[in-house]
Amino acid sequence: MPRQQQPARPARRRSYDQFCATARALDSVGDRWTLLIVRELLAGPRRYTDLHADLPGVSTDVLASRLKDMEQGGLAVRRRLPPPAAAAVYELTEHGRGLLPVLTALAEWGAPALGERRPTDAVRAHWFALPLLRALDGLTRGGVVEVRLPEGEFHIRTGADGPGEVYGYGPADSPDACLVLDADAVLAVGRGGSALAQAVGGGRVEVLGDGPLADELRGVNARAPEAI
Structure with missing residues (x-):
């Protein structure tokens, strides 16, 4: 009889494991791209595709991972807009807006x-x-x-x-x-x-x-x- 496959456990986010307010904050927002996602969501709810378009250089896997971490950390929520939009958007919680x-x-x-704009700089x-x-x-x-x-x-x-x-x-x-x-x-x-x-x-x-x-x-x- 084949062995039943166990559901994968969610990966535990890395922590500095320091009893320090700064370290605790960086546990939540210290990963690459997280604060830039916050920058985008400070302007209002956004669809995943819009976030990806305005964060040049981020991969789809990393963006999805960061958004999931932000939901688990209470920084953002995902909700579905009512018809006729019928699209899912991400938005900051009050805790997330506190990062302004x-x-x-x-x-x-x-x-x-910010000196002279480089040819590779998105804007x-x-x-x-x-x-x-x-x-x-x-x-x-x-x-x-x-x-x-x-x-x-x-x-x-x-x-x-x-x-x-x-x-x-x-x-x-x-x-x-x-x-x-x-x-x-x-x-x-x-x-x-x-x-x-x-x-x-x-x-x-x-x-x-x-x-x-x-x-x-x-x-x-x-x-x-x-x-x-």
Whole structure:
């Protein structure tokens, strides 16, 4: 009588086995590609095929493995959209969205390494949302800012204190203001402080719109410069 095959046990994720908050965090997000998947999902739910398209270089096996790990770790969930979409999407949990400050800090730390774009460098417009978030953090007016780059468009929700996405893919349905700039200007204003005011005043950033949020973006130079 043939021996019944036992179901395969799920592989145990490697751990640093250190009683340290940093080590525990890296147990969850330290694998290659995980934080970049978080970057994509911070902009909202995405299908597997969309994630694969916007993560150039990741293999299908690795992407599927990382998403499974993120589900098991409570960072993301998979759900099916109602008809007529009838597609499965991945989205971050509240625990996963808590990584936004981590990604923002990493973007700020890594910005000086972005010199001239290499011929092999992929680029997506929404990848510039993280460095721009810091420049818009001090705005007193809440609303939606559409950002137009030569590479494409994305939008940012200012004053977003509650749950939900703080930035999203593509143009906004009804933006309260619009910023027109290029990638170099994004990195420049990402320094915070008075950098956005200087870029607007110097013509590197164009502000479109006539509402309160657009007015504040044009008059942001009234804010105190960042201490040096």
